[in-house]
Amino acid sequence: MSGWNVIVIGGGHAGLEAAWAAAKFARTALLVGNPATIGRMPCNPAVGGPGKSQLVFEIQALGGLMGRLADETAIHTRVLNASKGPAVQSLRVQNERDAYAERAQDVILGHSAIDVVRGEAADLEPDGRGGWFVVTADGRRLAARSVVIAAGTFLRAVTWYGRSSRAEGRQGEPPSRFLSAPLARAGHVLKRYKTGTPPRVRADSVRFADLLEIPADPQPRGFTGRPGPRATESPTWQTHTTPETHRLIGENLHESPMYAGDIEGLGPRYCPSIEDKVVRFAHHDRHLLFVEPDGVQTSEVYLQGFSSSLPPRLQDQLVRTLPGFEGAVIQRYAYAVEYDVVDSTELTLNLESRLLPGVFTAGQINGTSGYEEAAAQGLVAGTAAARRAAGLEERQISRETGYLGVLLDDLVFKGSDEPYRMMTSRVEHRLLVRQDNADERLAELGTEVGLVDAPQLRAVREKYARVAEGLQALQTQRVQGQTGDAWLRRPELTLSDVEALGVTLPDLDAEERGALEIRVKYEGYIERAERQLAAEERARDVNLQNVDFAAVPTLSREAREKLGRVKPETVAQAARVPGVRHADISALLVHVKRTTGVSRET
CATH class of the missing domain: 1.10.150.570 (GidA associated domain, C-terminal subdomain)
Incomplete structure (x- = not known):
């Protein structure tokens, strides 16, 4: 192969989406150090949550991959904030960790337009014709019209276990040693960020009977509307820290590389380490922790909320202070990773470098945290890189479009001084850009930019045509002197209650019934939000x-x-x-x- 339309560097969640999107236009290369790590979930084995599920629904609406992978490997689904309004309701899907990566590899390795190339990117050289050579550490020069760098936490990365460190991008995987240099040479300002991961504990050493069990929702939900067959197979659990946990941390802060001054990188304020929680929130006598399975028949559980960079011997002691974990055996120890990121204000809204035209960046290299934020950026960068390579008109997603637009706008115009995490509070018009209407908002745009095919668009149009039929039925059928939609506005009533009163609706599935109910119950709020948005646009x-x-x-x-x-x-x-x-x-x-x-x- 003499060259590709796009070369994507990195096989994490950003790289996956970038390669998937770019391959819809022309032949694409995915350059990775080890194909067996494609799609790996290095942190929590879950997709979604507040602010994040909205991104995944938008990725799905735009023809992306993450929602499909999450649904196919789901073992637990729950709608968070279910008692609150639709603007903040969020789906969270627990996944079979290994199955997620295996399914991602099946999709990518079996794709007819994606060539997986093994190697380490070491340099970028212009080809003199508006394209690029990606130079590998072993001297190969791979040609492409556009390049997407999705290097995650690997740029000059160092992992920390107490005061000891080693060169790794994540546990057991070598860093990207050279790729920071061409970015800096071009004038990009590189910053050091830090993130961490909790310990993994042997499941057979945990007393689950002492933990608070959280069952999956009885009716599973999915990002694609088709949750997998195992979506209700596993619960999750809760435990908490104790005064003994806090005492041990307080007495051993000198062994934390962050508090000892060894780590230069800035860490995430919204997902702090357990040491940071205990110091910053000293008035709290406990911190809630979530115990999440790595699979249905897992050998490990993930201790969400307990990320740490303390030495392994202290981690053993700390974990055993938690209720239910008195005899816990840690299978993989927690660590912190420190890595280079670019200043995202040096990018365009399509995540193209202003200093290296034709080079795009996506994911944690842009200063974000989380699988969902990475995947969303990968979809944007991969699409823009492919369209640029093909000489197609540039398209940009505005802030008003949805969570994805807010993410891009925040990164490019505001930047970040810590790992950026998407939250519902960042989105000004969240009642208008809910997770339930992502397909209605974005499927047309997905078709226009070349990501959504005709059958998917047709299915979305047919879905909302049926919702409109349901709304018309509610508005025209009268029950006890009032129309059906007037009855449905009563907060205690559901769509099923209104049907029981005598209203006949067309045949709607669960998603369509939910969309119809939201339209009626929140009609006044939605209209007010639309007026506010229009006024702001004029202002x-x-x-x-x-x-x-x-x-x-x-x-x-x-x-x-x-x-x-x-x-x-x-x-x-x-x-x-x-x-x-x-x-x-x-x-x-x-x-x-x-x-x-x-x-x-x-």
Whole structure:
């Protein structure tokens, strides 16, 4: 093979999606150190959760791979925040860890348009014709029109077990030794980040009877609408730290590389190590921990919430202070990993380097954390790289499009000073971009950019046509003097209750019934959110040149300081200043209207 349309470097969740997307356009290479590690789940064996499931539903709506892999290997599914409104409800799918990687490898290795190439990327060289050579450590020069770097936590990576370290990208796998150099040579600012993973404990050494069992939802849910046959086979469990756990950590902080000053990298605020939790939240006498199986017939359980970089001998003692783990045997010890990331503000919204045209980056190399964030970026970068290579028009996803748009906008315009994690609180219009309507919002866009085929688009259109039929039936059929949709607005009633009153609906599946119920029950809220979004879109060009930000009393202190320093000229510019939140923008608009009237850039 003399060359490829796109070369993707790295076979993690970002690399998987990038290769899958790029291969829909033309022949693609996936360059990995070891094909047996493709699709591996190095941290928690689960997909989804608050803010993250919304990303996976969007990936699925755009023709991506992650939702399919998660559903096919599911052993436990639960809807989180089920008692709250649809804007924050999130699906979490527990997976058979090994099966997930095996299924990913089946898909990639069996793909007719993907060539898996074994090797270590060492350098990037322009080919003089707008393309690139990826130079491997053994001297091969692999040609491509575009390149996607999805190196995860491997760039100049070091793992830490107490004060001892070794060169690894994750446990037992060598780092990417050379690829930071061409990025830095081009002028990219590289930062050091840190993340960690908990210990894995032998399942037969845990007293599960002493743990709080959390069963799967009786009716399994999936990202594709087709949860796998084993989706309710396993529970998960909860335990917690104890005063003895906290005492041991407090007495041994000097053995933590983070507290001893050995680690330079910035760690995730929203997923701290157990040492960090105990120090930062000293007023708490316990911290909740989640015990998650690696499979239905697993030999290991994953201690979610207990990531650590303390030495193995201390990990043994600490784990045995937890209820149910008094006789625990650790099978794989926790560790921290420190690695290089690029400054994401040096990228375009399609994740193309502004300094290396034709080179895209995706995943943890961009300063994010989590499988879902990585996969979403991989889909965007792989699609954009393939379209660029084919000379197709560039397409970008806006912030208003959904969680994926917010992720891209935050990374490019705000950047990050810690591993970035998607959360529902980051999304201003989350009632409009729910997980349940991702296909309705994005399937058309997926078709336009070349990711979604005609049968998938047709299925989405038919689904919402049936939902519209159901809504019409509710609006036209009267029960006891009121229409069916009026009855359904009563909070205590479900769609089944309304049917029992005498309303006849068309044949709808569970997803369609859920979509119909949300449309009726939240109609007023959704309409208000739509009006607010429209008003904000009209206000983007409001002039802020004469605004004294220090004189706006309803601004947060952080917003006053940062806006005063940056001095944005318009609301659109102000919204992209790191630390300025949606509430601050609303306060600015109110202030401008009261003091000067709403003006626009001319």
